[in-house]
Amino acid sequence: MSDYNFAYLDEQTKRMIRRAILKGLAIPGYQVPFASREMPMPYGWGTGGVQVSAAVLTPDDTFKVIDQGADDTTNAVSIRRFFQKTADVAVTEATAEASVIQTRHRIPEEQMNAGQILVYQVPIPEPLRFLEPSEVETRKMHALEEYGLMHVKLYEDISQHGAIATAYAYPVKVEDRYVMDPSPIPKFDNPKLSMPAIQLFGAGREQRIYALPPFTKVVSLDFDDYPFEATKADHACDLCGSTESYLDELIVDDAGGRMFMCSDTDYCTSRRKAGHIGAQGVPYEEDAA
Amino acid sequence: MYVAVKGGERAIDNAHAWLAEERRGDSAVAELSVPQIREQLALAVNRVMAEGSLYDPDLAALAIKQSRGDLIEAIFLIRAYRTTLPRLGASLPVETEQMSCDRRVSATFKDAPGGQILGPTFDYTHRLLDFKLAADGEVPQAAQTTGREEQTPHIMSFLDREDLIQVEGEGADVPDDLTRAPMELPASRALRLQALTRGDEGFILGMAYSTQRGHARNHAFVAELRIGAVPVEMDIPELGFAIEIGEVTLTECETVNQFKGSKTEPPQFTRGYGLVFGMTERKAISMALVDRALRWAELGEDNVGAPAQDEEFVLYHCDNIQATGFLEHIKLPHYVDFQSELELIRKLRREATALQQVAE
Numbered sequence A: 001m002s003d004y005n006f007a008y009l010d011e012q013t014k015r016m017i018r019r020a021i022l023k024g025l026a027i028p029g030y031q032v033p034f035a036s037r038e039m040p041m042p043y044g045w046g047t048g049g050v051q052v053s054a055a056v057l058t059p060d061d062t063f064k065v066i067d068q069g070a071d072d073t074t075n076a077v078s079i080r081r082f083f084q085k086t087a088d089v090a091v092t093e094a095t096a097e098a099s100v101i102q103t104r105h106r107i108p109e110e111q112m113n114a115g116q117i118l119v120y121q122v123p124i125p126e127p128l129r130f131l132e133p134s135e136v137e138t139r140k141m142h143a144l145e146e147y148g149l150m151h152v153k154l155y156e157d158i159s160q161h162g163a164i165a166t167a168y169a170y171p172v173k174v175e176d177r178y179v180m181d182p183s184p185i186p187k188f189d190n191p192k193l194s195m196p197a198i199q200l201f202g203a204g205r206e207q208r209i210y211a212l213p214p215f216t217k218v219v220s221l222d223f224d225d226y227p228f229e230a231t232k233a234d235h236a237c238d239l240c241g242s243t244e245s246y247l248d249e250l251i252v253d254d255a256g257g258r259m260f261m262c263s264d265t266d267y268c269t270s271r272r273k274a275g276h277i278g279a280q281g282v283p284y285e286e287d288a289a
Numbered sequence B: 001m002y003v004a005v006k007g008g009e010r011a012i013d014n015a016h017a018w019l020a021e022e023r024r025g026d027s028a029v030a031e032l033s034v035p036q037i038r039e040q041l042a043l044a045v046n047r048v049m050a051e052g053s054l055y056d057p058d059l060a061a062l063a064i065k066q067s068r069g070d071l072i073e074a075i076f077l078i079r080a081y082r083t084t085l086p087r088l089g090a091s092l093p094v095e096t097e098q099m100s101c102d103r104r105v106s107a108t109f110k111d112a113p114g115g116q117i118l119g120p121t122f123d124y125t126h127r128l129l130d131f132k133l134a135a136d137g138e139v140p141q142a143a144q145t146t147g148r149e150e151q152t153p154h155i156m157s158f159l160d161r162e163d164l165i166q167v168e169g170e171g172a173d174v175p176d177d178l179t180r181a182p183m184e185l186p187a188s189r190a191l192r193l194q195a196l197t198r199g200d201e202g203f204i205l206g207m208a209y210s211t212q213r214g215h216a217r218n219h220a221f222v223a224e225l226r227i228g229a230v231p232v233e234m235d236i237p238e239l240g241f242a243i244e245i246g247e248v249t250l251t252e253c254e255t256v257n258q259f260k261g262s263k264t265e266p267p268q269f270t271r272g273y274g275l276v277f278g279m280t281e282r283k284a285i286s287m288a289l290v291d292r293a294l295r296w297a298e299l300g301e302d303n304v305g306a307p308a309q310d311e312e313f314v315l316y317h318c319d320n321i322q323a324t325g326f327l328e329h330i331k332l333p334h335y336v337d338f339q340s341e342l343e344l345i346r347k348l349r350r351e352a353t354a355l356q357q358v359a360e
Helices: A011-026 A047-056 A074-087 A135-143 A148-161 A187-193 A265-273 B008-024 B034-040 B042-052 B057-066 B071-082 B155-161 B189-198 B201-212 B281-294 B311-317 B320-331 B335-359
Strands: A062-067 A100-104 A117-121 A172-174 A178-180 A198-203 A208-212 A218-220 A247-251 A258-262 B100-105 B220-236 B241-257 B270-277
Touching: A011 A047, A011 A198, A011 A208, A047 A074, A047 A100, A047 A117, A047 A198, A047 A208, A062 A074, A062 A265, A074 A100, A074 B008, A135 B311, A187 A218, A247 B335, A258 A265, B034 B042, B034 B057, B042 B057, B042 B071, B042 B189, B042 B201, B042 B270, B057 B071, B071 B320, B155 B220, B155 B241, B189 B270, B189 B281, B189 B311, B201 B281, B201 B320, B220 B281, B241 B281, B270 B281, B281 B311
Parallel strands: A062 A100, A100 A117, A117 A198
Antiparallel strands: A172 A178, A172 A218, A198 A208, A247 A258, B100 B220, B220 B241, B241 B270
């Protein structure tokens, strides 16, 4: 598509975004304001992630997009197509083959490595937003490292429910300084936030970028007597039999019967290709679907 | 045995093809042309230009056609196109005194230099469905007159001469631009006005109405409402002087508001200001009221906690493209988050039920 620049955004805009990314990498967990552009997809549908991907992609990259862990959910398809059209980059569904992965709500099951970049789509970057609606106030709270309100909230959860009642977008503390929203990933994924790959977070509508350099110290907030616990459904995947992966729950009949399958479709397919078969699975065949 | 659901790609292609067919509607009915929309749905075109922040009636009409008349969708198309346009330069500030007024009314003075011009307004039409229009839309020619040659002074300038209206401070040479820099608060008045003029008409109207009903009440008179074309001039570096590069139709509203004075300001009138692309007077009046409400700090008024006084609340929520995108994104899959909530709720219920049983 010759009407638009490589990866859609003009070079000045990409430079502005790269500056924000570099600043974010230099101050892990700090939300850097950036002049988010209007993209040809709606705010709230990954415009922050798309702008970050556009700023880091090069013609030699191999790009993967997942939404809820899956490559073929409609919005993942739409974003992948956007970059195929505007950047003509190679695309893949294999986590290991991708140099840039844009994600919504999941971290891939397979360990990501040095040289890879994971780009998160972020709806509300501010972990304190639901405790304090004013941006002016929350920026002050971060500046003063004033996170008492968050601890009180977690404490109230425990006193009311006997547990911290946050299941996704579970807040973390980065390098003992900034409290950060890891985007709405399930807390099952939180332990993976310290990884060899670069992690970039883009919030388009809220005009913020933040980042985690490789091996950054990321600690999920908890209390000594109520330690953080990464949880998942207590089942194995019905397709590939994995007991390690995060599962989606499906309603499969009128009687409300349930089955469970990996949310990470590439992980599940790879296991099935390798011969693992779950309770309701069948041996893998190309184009079986 | 279960085969995983796939087919996102095919679903998208089919959905788009169906959408295109639905947009066209019954092919036995003549297709709507872009010039027809531009000429006959001009107020929709104006709204799309105003909130799309791009003055181009043909593109706005095309966007309305493409969006099946969903104006927010049309605004979105224009905004997404607008961001890709190179910035060649900036025009000089337009001088609305030079406006060739199609409409100009003042609620504060019965007559003033330039006179009152009712213009093509719905005001005083009786809102009775005109069934004749269903059969025949042709109209007799309206009476003609020649326009004023000389400039039409602003009504406010007469109050200004008596020092009765608050003097406005000079703005920055290059005003802030929220499409080029992240919004940071507190915002300059120029930035607020930019956000308001691009803001959703319904939202700004609701905010303005709330001030009339007592939430930060500040009774506003429409000192002047004028609509018409103004020339746009630009300095051309190669020439060394400014030339007229075109004209745009604008709606400008200046309200004059009672002000008893505060700790810092003497009693005088104060002003709310609205300026919007096209013939968009509901929006321009609303904008002026909200502008005035947001000026409480500058004028040393009390913050009574009204929504229209809360700059962060107004500026962060007036953009309908941001709002609709985020609102509608909840249609996207949230299987993963919902699953984690399911696990949590089941766990909490298990524990609560166990506790109950122990108690019994």
